[in-house]
Amino acid sequence: MTTLLIWFVVIACLPAFLPVIVLIVEIAAALLPVRRSAAPSMIRPNCVVLIPAHNEENGIVRTLSSIFPQLTAGDRILVVADNCSDATASLARAAGAEAVERTDATRRGKGYALDFGVRKLANDPPAVVAILDADCVLETGSLDRLVRTAAARGRPVQAAYEMEVPPGGDARSQLAAFLFSLKNCVRPRGLARLGMPCLLTGTGMAFPWDLIRNAPLASGNIVEDMQLGIDLAIAGKPPVFCQDARVISELPVSRGAVTSQRKRWIHGHLATLTSQAPRLVVRAIRQRKLSLLGMAAELSVPPLSLLIALVVMATTLLTASWYVGGPTLPPLFAVATSALAIAVLALAWIRFGRQYVSLSTLFITPLELLSRLATLFLYVLRPQKAWIRTERRNSL
Secondary structure (H helix, E strand, O other): OHHHHHHHHHHHHHHHHHHHHHHHHHHHHHOOOOOOOOOOOOOOOOEEEEEEEOOOOOOHHHHHHHHHHHOOOOOEEEEEEEOOOOOHHHHHHHHOOEEEEEOOOOOOOHHHHHHHHHHHHOOOOOOEEEEOOOOOEEOOOHHHHHHHHHHHHOOOEEEEEEEEOOOOOOHHHHHHHHHHHHHHHHHHHHHHHOOOOOOOOOOOEEEEHHHHOOOOOOOOOOOHHHHHHHHHHHOOOOOEEEEEEEEEEEOOOOHHHHHHHHHHHHHHHHHHHHHHHHHHHHHHHHHOOHHHHHHHHHHOOOOHHHHHHHHHHHHHHHHHHHHOOOOOHHHHHHHHHHHHHHHHHHHHHHHHHOOOOOOOHHHHHHHHHHHHHHHHHHHHHOOOOOOOOOOOOOOO
């Protein structure tokens, strides 16, 4: 009985290290020299920048100001003022953008706003639709890169999406910005280096019209972008990461807003992981597509706080099983894998993270990750299913 119990523990614990291996491979690939590809030489097709906005009067002008200089002949900006009770629509029109207003008290959320905007474009469709959140700034030259890549590849394209620390941001904000960049910039960079698709992150995206016009957008999914990327990948159009395009937002200031945003991201990711990763594996086998298997592997990496908790628990159990007579190799593998993960994370900080967080600030990482575990426990007790707008600064 004891032997059976020991082997049950070993078999149950080892899968916890599979997402760690995925994380190691992604970050290690991101550290390799970049293989620059020439920009598509085709004539730049026209585009519409679609901006879903809910009560964004304090930031919409700043967002539009970052886009207008990048437009070319035939380009437009369409703002969907979704269930707004402020001056978002009028400010967008005054700035020179087109704006439509949508009011629906029951069908709320970004997915519905995007579907509404795409249907508005159907009478005069562009070649490419770029999607940008109303609280983001599009770095100069990024729109051209996104549009050209989407048109040339015929696939959805995702820009590098980063968070800036707001003025007066504390050490927790600095660490959060680095962890955000690790997930949305470093890991997709590694996937691109390996020739694998990335997940969509919700802003800084571009789609050929033929893809977006029939895409399943109208849903209340709190991570509708992630689900959209999975659906398109299964349909044969996996997203492409464009590291030369960059979109920037700002972390919320208040602790309540940070917690609300983190809860939405984590709960949405976990719900999508549990429902879609098995689906991707099955489709990968049926379609014999390595890209779908790569997307399933990327999706299988849970939030870092949960991953660390699982690894610590698994390593402890494997060590205990060895102590009572179990095999030696599993705990050695666990320790070696954990050490390698720490090493590549440290290299990632040296290469990509020092602009966000200092070495001294890294010492609060264990405390910050412990605080995030509370959000994970909330997922088990009360998973968030409805979209809730993140409150930001009163002015930008």
